[in-house]
Amino acid sequence: MFKRLVFFVLIVSLLLLVVATGCVAPTPEVVEKVETVIVTQEVEVVVTKEVQVEIAPEAVEAGPLKVFGAFATPIEEPWDGVIHSALLAAEADGLIEYEYTDDIGYAGDMERVLREVSDQQKPDIIFGDAFGNEEAVRRVGADYPEIAFVFGSGLGPSEPNVSVFDNWIHEPAYLLGMLAGGLTETNTIGVVAGFPVPEVNRLTNAFIAGAKEVNPDAKVLVTFINSWFDPAAAKEAALAQIDAGADVLYAERFGVIEAAAENDLWAFGNMSDQNELAPEYVVSSAVWNMNPTVQYVINQVATGAYTSQDLKDFSMVAKGGASLAPFHATESNLPPELLELVQEREEQIKAGLFRVDIDEAQPEAVN
Secondary structure, X not given: OHHHXXXXXXHHHHHHHHHHHHHOOXXXXXXXXXXXXXXXXXXXXXXXXXXXXXXXXXXXXXXOEEEEEEOOOOOOOHHHHHHHHHHHHHHHOOOEEEEEEOOOOOOOHHHHHHHHHHHHOOOOEEEEEOOOOHHHHHHHHHHOOOOEEEEEOOOOOEOOOEEEEOOOOHHHHHHHHHHHHHHOOOOEXXXXXXXXXXXXXXXXXXXXXXXXXXXXXXXXXXXXXXXXXXXXXXXXXXXXXXXXXXXEEEEOOOXXXXXXXXXXXXXXXXXXXXXXXXXXXXXXXXXXOOHHHHHHHHHHHHOOOOOOOEOHHHHOHHHXXXXXXXXXXXXXXXXXXXXXXXXXXXXXXXXXXXXXXXXXXXXXXXX
């Protein structure tokens, strides 16, 4: 009887064990492991996307960006010409497809052109100059937030898509002033500039300060022609300064170098290296390089990281946006001690050891 009871208990235990084993499904454990693998894969995909954001525009598989240039003055005018040259370089590198319209003027056509381009061509970026057309640019920019508007301007950026830049070449302008102060024989130097606005005033004041460092007795004649592009008026103003005794001229506007060359006088260019206009007379130029600005904006747009901002720093010496042009063939005719002084000051500016003050007050006609 006892043996039967033990046998019965054993049989029941075995049955319970089999039933219990059959009720415990391994599926939840397998599902948990599968879910863990999926989560890990999703994290890896996200990380890959974040890395791609840092890829330079050359590696963007979507192809070149569509860029349009909208310029108020003829492209021959050095200010817009510098922007145009940087965009041509980006196109040559395969980063952008580039079209432009110049000589738009200031009579209201800028808004029309920008709206037509935005509607019909739908570019990724529009570069241009907003001076004299500030309200038009910002109105259109607000209506097309998907387009990056990047314009030369004396005002600040506008959310969400209007960025601003300017030519911050007061540092090389100071160096030109030093050269002028050392080269003048009459102690009279001329500057022919566009409008007495802060952007022009800071170049003129820096040039005057540089001249005064080398030659405290120098007198600087300043004439504003009240135009961004009027070569005939600029030349006429330069000739009047020559008649008043100026023997060295700073061509802040286009047209001055011609007057200097016709009178066998030293001249300095502005915005770009203008030595080719008069190789024997153009000592150097205050060069504005828009390539750092253009490259930065292209990269920002291509990677989806673009926001409205002030791009000032990219036009400074520290980031390669401003420089003193080579002396070319004129170097052998310059006093060695003057060259040495200017080059030493240039290196100090690059190293951050010398600061050129930003003075945007209107200079007096005669200093």
